Amino acid sequence: MDELLEQFLIEGPELAQRAGQDLLALERAPNDAALIDSAFRAIHTLKGSVGLFDLAPMGRVLHSAEDVLDAVRKGGLAATGDLIDLLLAVVDRTETWLEDLGRDGGLGADAGLEADRLVARLTDYLGGADDDRATSKAAPDVGWVETLRLRHPGVRGRLTAVRYCPDTQAFFRGDDPLAIVRAVPDLRALEVSTGPADLSANYDPFLCRLAFELLSGANADQVAEALRLVKDQADIVLSNDSATVETAPAAVPFDKTGAASTSLRVDGRQVDALADQADQLVIAKNALLGLPDPDGELARVQAMIDRLTTDLHRGVMRLRMTPLSPVLRRLERQARQLAADLGKSVDIEVRGHAVEADKGVVDGLYEPLLHLVRNALDHGVEAEAERRAAGKGDRATLSIRARVDGDEVEVEVCDDGRGMDPARLREVARARGLGDRIDLDALSDQAALGLIFTPGFSTAASVSAVSGRGVGMDAVREAVTGLGGRIAIDSTPGQGSALTLRLPLTVVMTRVLIVEARGERFGLLLSEVQETLRIRAEEITPVRLGSAIVVRETVLPYVRLGDLVSPGVSTAPDSGLTVLVVEGAEGRVALGVDSVQARLDVVLKPLAGLLATVPGATGTALMGDGKLLLVLDVKALAR
Amino acid sequence: MSVVVDSDRIVIAGVARVEDAEPLANALIASPDMTVDLSDCIDLHGAVLQVLLAFAPKVDGCVGNPSLETWLAPIVSPKFQAKPET
Numbered sequence: 001m002d003e004l005l006e007q008f009l010i011e012g013p014e015l016a017q018r019a020g021q022d023l024l025a026l027e028r029a030p031n032d033a034a035l036i037d038s039a040f041r042a043i044h045t046l047k048g049s050v051g052l053f054d055l056a057p058m059g060r061v062l063h064s065a066e067d068v069l070d071a072v073r074k075g076g077l078a079a080t081g082d083l084i085d086l087l088l089a090v091v092d093r094t095e096t097w098l099e100d101l102g103r104d105g106g107l108g109a110d111a112g113l114e115a116d117r118l119v120a121r122l123t124d125y126l127g128g129a130d131d132d133r134a135t136s137k138a139a140p141d142v143g144w145v146e147t148l149r150l151r152h153p154g155v156r157g158r159l160t161a162v163r164y165c166p167d168t169q170a171f172f173r174g175d176d177p178l179a180i181v182r183a184v185p186d187l188r189a190l191e192v193s194t195g196p197a198d199l200s201a202n203y204d205p206f207l208c209r210l211a212f213e214l215l216s217g218a219n220a221d222q223v224a225e226a227l228r229l230v231k232d233q234a235d236i237v238l239s240n241d242s243a244t245v246e247t248a249p250a251a252v253p254f255d256k257t258g259a260a261s262t263s264l265r266v267d268g269r270q271v272d273a274l275a276d277q278a279d280q281l282v283i284a285k286n287a288l289l290g291l292p293d294p295d296g297e298l299a300r301v302q303a304m305i306d307r308l309t310t311d312l313h314r315g316v317m318r319l320r321m322t323p324l325s326p327v328l329r330r331l332e333r334q335a336r337q338l339a340a341d342l343g344k345s346v347d348i349e350v351r352g353h354a355v356e357a358d359k360g361v362v363d364g365l366y367e368p369l370l371h372l373v374r375n376a377l378d379h380g381v382e383a384e385a386e387r388r389a390a391g392k393g394d395r396a397t398l399s400i401r402a403r404v405d406g407d408e409v410e411v412e413v414c415d416d417g418r419g420m421d422p423a424r425l426r427e428v429a430r431a432r433g434l435g436d437r438i439d440l441d442a443l444s445d446q447a448a449l450g451l452i453f454t455p456g457f458s459t460a461a462s463v464s465a466v467s468g469r470g471v472g473m474d475a476v477r478e479a480v481t482g483l484g485g486r487i488a489i490d491s492t493p494g495q496g497s498a499l500t501l502r503l504p505l506t507v508v509m510t511r512v513l514i515v516e517a518r519g520e521r522f523g524l525l526l527s528e529v530q531e532t533l534r535i536r537a538e539e540i541t542p543v544r545l546g547s548a549i550v551v552r553e554t555v556l557p558y559v560r561l562g563d564l565v566s567p568g569v570s571t572a573p574d575s576g577l578t579v580l581v582v583e584g585a586e587g588r589v590a591l592g593v594d595s596v597q598a599r600l601d602v603v604l605k606p607l608a609g610l611l612a613t614v615p616g617a618t619g620t621a622l623m624g625d626g627k628l629l630l631v632l633d634v635k636a637l638a639r
Numbered sequence: 640m641s642v643v644v645d646s647d648r649i650v651i652a653g654v655a656r657v658e659d660a661e662p663l664a665n666a667l668i669a670s671p672d673m674t675v676d677l678s679d680c681i682d683l684h685g686a687v688l689q690v691l692l693a694f695a696p697k698v699d700g701c702v703g704n705p706s707l708e709t710w711l712a713p714i715v716s717p718k719f720q721a722k723p724e725t
Contacts, residue, residue, distance in 0.1 A: 171685070178684065179684075190713070191714070199693065205661050205664040205686060205689070
């Protein structure tokens with residue numbers, strides 16, 4: 001891929017994200033000039049980069065958005081909620097286009113049409129803004145130029161005037177604002193003032209209160225060049241003797257964030273390659289387990305290598321940590337859109353933007369979370385009339401909160417809607433025929449809530465366009481399990497529901513138990529195995545379609561792992577059996593295996609390609625002997 | 640250390656850096672009537688200038704100092720002083 005385009009595909013989404021972030025914040029603080037400036041800068045930079053490629057529709061939209069933001073910046077246009085929504089739509093569209101561009105190398109067939117639509121809506125706003133600007137042509141904030149010139153009658157001609165107010169932290173950052181203004185070319189007049197200060201012993205000499213006004217004979221571009229590092233703190237204005245004043249076109253505020261950043265931008269693939277190598281080291285380390293070690297010397301060395309590889313692995317994993325904020329912001333925008341589409345008034349609260357997790361976890365979170373948000377808005381949140389009848393406030397609240405808890409990241413999607421009724425869930429489960437497999441009446445209310453994660457379960461009386469068809473909560477559960485996490489539900493009828501996802505912060509070493517069934521080795525997540533037992537074949541009692549065993553006075557369904565992974569092949573029951581008690585999707589299950597081998601720390605790789613379709617598999621791991629181990633998701637398997 | 644407090648004056652010599660702002664401010668807080676002597680000063684940091692502007696002591700040695708006269712004299716001379724921003 002073209003190097004320039006590659007760079008653009010890294011920077012573009014970041015800029016779009018920042019614009020989106022600023023716009024969302026602007027919605028809460030519509031008059032925050034810093035936010036308007038920041039959003040403007042992001043869009044401005046993005047537009048500039050787009051111009052380098054053949055992306056005309058995107059360029060048109062960004063150009064119009066920039067004009068609109070510029071009008072807002074200059075006070076000609078108010079940042080109303082509608083306008084911000086439109087600008088957010090522009091950012092959304094831009095993000096989608098960037099994704100398309102990265103994937104297909106183009107913007108897609110309907111880009112021109114989409115662009116025209118957005119440009120038309122943006123232009124509507126600009127029409128109004130132009131009128132406003134005409135009536136207030138002499139912007140009030142350039143009056144200082146005239147007074148400055150009056151104080152320096154000896155300085156004449158076409159001049160560039162600057163008013164520069166360094167921020168209070170300038171000295172701490174190592175800036176000398178005085179040196180900066182003295183570097184302005186052809187300096188004709190310089191005035192310095194300092195704000196009022198407490199001249200007692202409390203006086204802080206390192207808090208910068210300086211303000212500068214100056215006149216230079218150089219043109220605006222040269223002056224802007226000298227002030228490039230502090231552009232956001234300086235107004236640069238052209239002024240003639242004839243008292244006409246125009247804002248210098250070059251006065252695009254400087255982007256502070258770029259200069260202040262000390263982070264290193266590394267291609268994600270390089271980090272992945274490094275992570276892979278660290279993983280392989282872990283695998284090579286596991287191979288040591290198989291070596292004979294008569295005097296225990298090897299075990300000592302191994303303990304040391306163990307510690308080092310674990311540290312290395314952790315260090316590399318930390319490199320992959322990315323903040324959740326892009327995902328949360330996309331969700332927030334989607335949630336607003338959905339609520340609007342459904343005609344429901346919902347306050348959407350999102351917290352935990354700073355929480356960081358492994359890139360793989362963060363990337364994989366969006367889909368399941370979006371599904372939960374859709375469900376909450378569509379099924380959970382009631383219409384206004386229903387809320388009023390239930391004695392609740394008209395506006396519902398949907399909150400999405402992320403936080404770090406130990407070595408896990410917890411994301412909670414919470415609504416104050418109608419909640420879920422365990423009795424009704426049991427009823428639905430029975431109607432869907434789930435009663436054959438699960439003893440519904442024996443389920444506790446909490447366990448009944450868990451029924452929603454059972455395949456094919458949907459409580460909505462009608463399937464709406466928003467929640468859609470086909471993807472149930474079981475798919476959400478599977479996606480979360482695939483990321484090494486788990487999902488839980490809590491709900492009170494009439495008061496709302498909370499769905500909590502808990503995911504590992506990093507792609508952790510997963511502890512698996514290696515078992516053998518039908519001559520093949522499989523990995524089971526150790527966290528899902530409760531105990532290992534030896535039983536005799538006579539202890540297995542046939543029950544209806546299956547079998548059961550009694551473990552400490554509890555009857556557990558008995559399934560042979562071999563039957564699950566290769567159904568239809570019947571083998572004679574052996575005399576002595578190893579049984580694992582595992583937590584299945586519908587309660588505890590006794591899983592029969594041929595033998596239990598070792599416990600192992602492995603790096604679980606998500607399933608790819610053909611393997612992705614293997615039912616009940618959650619990932620693969622490479623063994624020390626170079627063989628691939630299929631790791632099974634007991635919950636999905638033991639249905 | 641380019642700020643030296645004499646019996647009746649505060650002498651700033653050489654290049655006054657950002658860290659000189661504090662001793663200068665302390666000296667002026669202790670004795671607001673002292674004269675600040677810039678005769679041997681070659682250049683000064685914005686933070687030092689800020690102290691001079693805030694405490695507005697009598698300043699000596701600016702006029703006639705080849706390094707400072709052209710730009711600093713108008714700034715510290717009350718005649719050219721801009722009104723502080725409100």
